[in-house]
Amino acid sequence: MNLKEVLKLADEIVFTKTGQHLDDLQTAVLRGTLQRETYKQIAKEFDCSESSVRNAGSELWRILSEELGEEVNKSNLRAAMERVQNSNILNFAQNVSGSFNICGESRHPPDLPNSHPPNQEASNTQSPQTLHQDLSEMPDLGAFYDRTSELDTLKTLILQQRCRLIALTGISGIGKTALAAQLVQQIKHEFEYAIWCSLDQSYTLDKFQQQLIQFFSESENPDSLPTNQKPLPLIKYLQNYRCLVVLDDIHNLFSSGEFAGKYKPGYEDYRFFLKQIEQLSHQSCFLLIGWEQPREVPHYQSSNDPICTLQIPGLDIPAAREILRDYGLAAIENDSALISRYQGNPLWLQTVATLIQELGGCAHEILLDDTILLPERLKDILQQQCDRVSEIEKQVLSLLAQASEPINLAKLLENRLILPSYLLNAMQSLCRRCLIEKQAEFYRMQPVLRQYINSTLM
Ligand SMILES: Nc1ncnc2c1ncn2[C@@H]1O[C@H](COP(=O)(O)OP(=O)(O)OP(=O)(O)O)[C@@H](O)[C@H]1O
Numbered sequence: 001m002n003l004k005e006v007l008k009l010a011d012e013i014v015f016t017k018t019g020q021h022l023d024d025l026q027t028a029v030l031r032g033t034l035q036r037e038t039y040k041q042i043a044k045e046f047d048c049s050e051s052s053v054r055n056a057g058s059e060l061w062r063i064l065s066e067e068l069g070e071e072v073n074k075s076n077l078r079a080a081m082e083r084v085q086n087s088n089i090l091n092f093a094q095n096v097s098g099s100f101n102i103c104g105e106s107r108h109p110p111d112l113p114n115s116h117p118p119n120q121e122a123s124n125t126q127s128p129q130t131l132h133q134d135l136s137e138m139p140d141l142g143a144f145y146d147r148t149s150e151l152d153t154l155k156t157l158i159l160q161q162r163c164r165l166i167a168l169t170g171i172s173g174i175g176k177t178a179l180a181a182q183l184v185q186q187i188k189h190e191f192e193y194a195i196w197c198s199l200d201q202s203y204t205l206d207k208f209q210q211q212l213i214q215f216f217s218e219s220e221n222p223d224s225l226p227t228n229q230k231p232l233p234l235i236k237y238l239q240n241y242r243c244l245v246v247l248d249d250i251h252n253l254f255s256s257g258e259f260a261g262k263y264k265p266g267y268e269d270y271r272f273f274l275k276q277i278e279q280l281s282h283q284s285c286f287l288l289i290g291w292e293q294p295r296e297v298p299h300y301q302s303s304n305d306p307i308c309t310l311q312i313p314g315l316d317i318p319a320a321r322e323i324l325r326d327y328g329l330a331a332i333e334n335d336s337a338l339i340s341r342y343q344g345n346p347l348w349l350q351t352v353a354t355l356i357q358e359l360g361g362c363a364h365e366i367l368l369d370d371t372i373l374l375p376e377r378l379k380d381i382l383q384q385q386c387d388r389v390s391e392i393e394k395q396v397l398s399l400l401a402q403a404s405e406p407i408n409l410a411k412l413l414e415n416r417l418i419l420p421s422y423l424l425n426a427m428q429s430l431c432r433r434c435l436i437e438k439q440a441e442f443y444r445m446q447p448v449l450r451q452y453i454n455s456t457l458m
């Protein structure tokens with residue numbers, strides 16, 4: 001679709017919903033979005049504040065999302081509009097009163113198993129099943145690039161293989177939360193309930209269960225006054241309904257200064273709860289996101305397990321390039337080397353891009369050689385992660401940071417300061433935290449982390 005066609009279609013959709021045509025600012029947001037401009041650039045061209053553009057954008061995405069029955073945002077506008085055009089649904093909508101909703105169509109790809117509970121099959125073909133959602137804690141999606149393969153893998157695990165528990169891990173800033181938010185928007189209509197919980201430091205199992213049970217019981221019976229009737233245990237809801245439950249920042253359940261994934265005192269009952277999620281028969285899916293995963297969740301997946309881990313890699317070069325472009329670094333020389341140096345980690349790249357933006361050309365020139373800049377914000381991010389590791393892990397990190405090449409276990413064991421059994425556990429823990437990588441027989445540390453560790457006295 002060309003720009004004119006997208007604008008015309010968007011205008012029709014907005015008019016259907018609000019009775020008003022697109023105004024000039026909304027048109028500028030759509031045009032800028034299609035030309036892959038940032039909000040800042042659109043604001044400059046339209047001669048207004050960035051916040052006005054952001055607000056106009058959020059309102060537009062909300063209207064379009066509601067009308068199309070799928071999340072529409074800056075990164076998928078064109079694709080969403082093309083889907084509408086292909087589905088011809090607008091013609092249908094113009095013939096009926098009120099708004100239209102693409103969820104009315106069956107959303108199941110032909111070869112996917114029906115993901116609805118057996119007793120609701122009648123609702124699958126024409127009308128959408130009711131989705132109850134509490135996604136108020138899910139972060140707003142900003143620009144989102146690529147991740148096609150990770151999204152496909154997750155959809156296969158959740159919708160086809162019916163995994164009950166999936167851990168998304170990866171170093172801070174790699175994009176776990178953004179990926180999960182994108183996934184939720186894409187698959188939430190396959191579920192009857194979708195809830196996102198960001199775990200803070202005090203999120204006990206009791207608090208979590210109460211929040212979920214309240215959500216289920218209120219949406220089952222919205223008009224009922226509180227009664228003395230005992231609510232069902234959480235697992236019953238997970239068995240009766242197909243629910244998607246996202247727990248973000250799950251590392252808050254685990255102790256600092258211990259090997260990865262050890263529950264903090266007072267949080268051990270999560271172990272039993274998650275075991276139930278894994279082992280009992282139910283139709284729901286839990287997505288656990290964080291720097292560490294529970295020890296019971298294996299780091300590597302064996303086929304057809306109801307439980308698995310997906311370690312999120314950095315963005316590939318074209319996607320990471322888009323991030324640099326958003327920061328006004330479109331024509332940076334040898335950007336692929338820069339992206340690789342920062343592992344395609346979107347947050348790390350953002351911190352470096354901000355530094356270059358703020359300092360101008362000189363920082364840009366420094367980046368042309370192999371220098372690894374560590375902006376203060378990036379140091380803070382790395383410090384948060386490194387502060388969590390145990391003393392033995394710190395020793396191993398120092399050893400690896402000083403080694404000029406990847407190092408194998410035999411070589412590490414030559415170091416007599418750490419007992420072999422502790423050393424092996426420390427290596428396992430560091431791999432689980434994604435602070436070191438294993439390639440064939442060798443362990444290595446990413447350059448950014450090496451630079452950070454060597455520049456601090458751990
Ligand atoms: N695919 C993507 N395209 C564009 N920006 C992205 C993408 N993934 C992540 N980002 C951006 O990178 C930053 C870090 O992402 P995110 O918060 O998802 O990381 P995280 O792995 O959850 O980090 P943490 O472990 O600290 O919570 C955010 O500003 C996010 O918008």
Ligand SMILES: [Mg+2]
Pocket residue numbers: 176177178248249
């Ligand atoms: Mg996150």
